Amino acid sequence: MTNEKDAPSFEETLSELESIVNEMENGDLPLNKALEKFERGIALSRQGQQSLESAEQKVKILLSEHGNDTLKTLPESEQP
Template sequence: MVETKSKISFEDALMELEQIAEKLERQDFSLEESLKAYERGMELKKICQGILDTAEGKIEALTKDESKKTNKT
């Protein structure tokens, strides 16, 4: 499953990452397949981290905005 950053959801990326980790732990890959899986896992990690960073930024902005509203009243 190869999807671009903009098309894969956090949940799908995390699920694929977990599947790759399980296969690597069971050593179900050849060395070449392991390297490709590791590379894909790193891509998925970056996607998940980006989505989490975006969500964190939104939460911080909302919290800051709400805090300003509360302080004005």
Template sequence: MTGEQTDFEHLMQQLEALVTQMESGDLSLEASLQAYEEGVRLTRLCQQHLASAEQRVLHLQEQQGQVGFEPLNLSDPGVS
């Protein structure tokens, strides 16, 4: 497992733990706001890791002469 994978998985674990904590309803308003801000930060970091992975895949496809990469349209009803 590479460091980037470990970092992404660690970030996701942190985010999941934060969501669980927030869903418990035991946080004060201030603690909830801080948790929300931390969740936004973790989400952005996860998105950066995913974007980096996508770029690596595109680069590998280009090296192998494969043409075309079309991201999934998650709003398409045919995509589950």
């Protein structure tokens, strides 16, 4: 299992995932390479999701430590 210090940052993970998507959208990859890229993309997606869940958990802990234990949803106008 990779330790947190060895794991790429969320931004690095996202950047690599975007690169893979661009390569696959180009459509010039042989099938075996496309499958390898797809498999790597799935792994990166899971890693990114875990990073987001970990960050959310940290935020919840910090909020509860300060007596504000609920997260509020941003209004749609402020959502990315």
